[in-house]
Amino acid sequence: MENRKKVAFYTLGCKLNFSETSTIARNLQDEGFDRVDFEEVADMYVINTCSVTENADKQFKQVVRKAMKLNDKAFVAAVGCYAQLKPEELASVDGVDLVLGATEKFKLADYINDLSKNDFGEVHSCEIAEADFYVGSYSIGDRTRAFLKVQDGCDYKCTYCTIPLARGISRSDELENVLKNASEISKQNIKEIVLTGVNIGDYGKGEFGNKKHEHTFLELVQELDKVEGIERLRISSIEPNLLKNETIEFVSKSRTFVPHFHIPLQSGSNDILKLMKRRYQREVYTERVNKIREVMPHACIGVDVIVGFPGETDEHFLETYHFLNDMDISYLHVFTYSERDNTEAAAMEGVVPGNVRAKRSKMMRGLSVKKRRAFYESQLGTNRTVLFESENKEGYIHGFTENYVKVKTPWNPELVNTLHEINLTKIDEDGSVRMDFISALV
Structure with a gap:
């Protein structure tokens, strides 16, 4: 057992990446590796990459540097979306030994020999077809x-x-x-x-x-x-x-x-939706939200929105802002548009200056705070079910109700991974909701 190698994982990006990291980790454990936290010294570090935003690309280099500080002799493998899109770019990062594309990432064990470091990053990347x-x-x-x-x-x-x-x-x-x-x-x-x-x-x-x-x-x-x-x-x-x-x-x-839906909108302007080649107009979005509210008035509705897309004028932005402000939604995930290679939008006219993108993003994030607060206030006095999580954050345990209201109560390890019926009482300074216990469920 002493010969078992240690592997650590770092996941960038979405929930889908997290699910795939876990599967790759289980595969390697079946091959004789022990999984450890990324902050620990390991024989191999696997970084599951994302390319949705410019920051995700930059984060990759930071994560590689972190791994090399922990163990400069460790084998570093990159998998995921960025690894498929720009394998040579990742392979050129100092410390990277192996880059696997979309079809190869689940066969990581097949590409590992003795974990000795390579002079140059080795690439195995398919045609996406x-x-x-x-x-x-x-x-x-x-x-x-x-x-x-x-x-x-x-x-x-x-x-x-x-x-x-x-x-x-x-x-x-x-x-x-x-x-x-x-x-x-x-x-x-x-x-x-x-x-x-x-x-x-x-x-x-x-x-x-x-x-x-x-x-x-x-x-x-x-x-x-x-x-x-x-x-x-x-x-x-x-x-x-x-x-x-x-x-x-x-x-x-x-x-x-x-009763929780997360529905991407991206823009409240039909002109911009057309430029984005989205498959709906804003009227469809309104219908969906109204239908949810009709049958589940207490539902949580989250929205993705992109600001600063090419061609988005001040009028287009305000159209989106007012559309969302008037709609009964619960929170926003705000994305500032960034140019991505090999996309149509990157060559479009009407580029929005960076400082304008930042200003619009700040306005939308402010709207999200307002919307979440209004949604939480609408839930005060109601009975909900909370599932408590495992982290002790400054003496409190947090959890989420079925309709995604974040609640808190003083830390008690016995509450971890348990469901309770509660009454939502007041909103705390940090934005989470205080609660009274009614009964334990599971």
Whole structure:
């Protein structure tokens, strides 16, 4: 046992990346590696990269430097979206030994020999058209929540996005396998599963990316709702054009699916949505939000929005700002547009200056604070169910209600990974909500 090598992982980016990191880690553990925290000295460091924003690219170099400080003789492997898009660029970073693209990342063990460092980063990267098969994944981080991958890739051609170039065509896991993974997760005393993918509303495309739909997203949620041992299921992010009324209605009556939707908008201007090549107009978004509010008035609705897209005038920005301000949504995820190589938007006219992008981002983030506060205030005095997490933050334990209100109470380790019925009492200075216990559930 003393000869077992130690491997540490660092994940940049989305929930999907976290689920895939966990799968790669389990594969390496089966090959005789022991997983350790990234802050520890390891024989190999694996960095799962992201390329959605410019900052994610820069972060990679910082993470490599951190690994090299911990052990300058360690073997460093890069996988993920950035590794597929710009493998040579990653391979040239000092300290990187191996770069694996979209089809190779799940075969990491096959590319490792004696873990001796290379003079130059070795690249194994496919043409993205070869990424036409599906690898199921799920992550188990803290004991309260798991990310379950149900879909990968995207057939959309949004003009700002590199994801189709990094992950290939849309393809889905077989329903039977998703249910098997969900059942495995439930047996590990995990109370909540978050469904994740690149475009999960597109679920149902065949295993090899063909257009024959075996199952729909609605059928997926209906079957997952029957899996025993799962207390909560949460939909991570779903396109407005793919979130059907039938799904919204099912969630409203579901045993396990919680009233929380995260729906990308990107812009409240139809002119900009057209430039982005989004597959809906803002009127569709309004219909989805109104439908959710009709059947689940207490639901949490999160929104993705991009500011500073080429051609976005002050008028377009204010159109988006007022559209969101007037809508009954709960919070925003604000992204400042950044140019990505090999995207249509990077060559568009009407480039928005950096300082204007920053100003618009600040305004939108301010709106998000206001929206979250209003949503939390609307929930005061109501009874909800909270799932407590495992971290002791300055003497408090935090958790989230089913409709994604963040609550806090003095630290008590016995509360970790337990569900309780509570009453929401007041909003604290840090923005989380204080609560009174009603009863313990699980």
